Amino acid sequence: MGSANFIQKSIINKILFITITGAVVISFLAVGIFYLIFVNEGTYHFLENILNYAKEHPLNFAIxxxxxxxxxxxxxxxxxxxxxxxxxxxxxxxxxxxxEKISMGEIDEEIPVKREDEIGHLQESFERMRMSLKVIIEKLESDQL
Known part of the structure; x- marks a missing residue:
């Protein structure tokens, strides 16, 4: 099973994938920014000033x-x-x-199943229920005539 297929099969996998991808991208950006900062010789004096400020104002720095x-x-x-x-x-x-529409009697509109995850499974189940209700209603209507 390919990784793309694995991601599409579950909502929680999508959420995990996006969250981890975001964390990785942010981490790489941070490494690049820190590298650019520390390559500069003047950075050490700047960092020394920050550490001195932290020593003098620990609460402000912690905030x-x-x-x-x-x-x-x-x-x-x-x-x-x-x-x-x-x-x-x-x-x-x-x-x-x-x-809501089905509860109001609008039972003819098909529910498209567009996904292969938990929501898609719910859509499939709901469509089967809609079809069963439609058959039952049609059967009841034909029996009454």
């Missing part, structure tokens, strides 16, 4: 580092949010809308 850590953590959090919205929440809203 600053906490803020930077929070900003770095926001990137994978935001990526995960948008991925969850696109891959889970939006498709579930579509299914809920279809369920």
């Amino acid at each position: 600053f580092l906490g803020f930077l850590t929070f900003q770095a953590a926001l990137i994978p959090i935001v990526m995960t949010y948008f991925l969850l919205k696109k891959e889970v929440v939006d498709p579930l809203h579509e299914i809920a809308d279809r369920m």
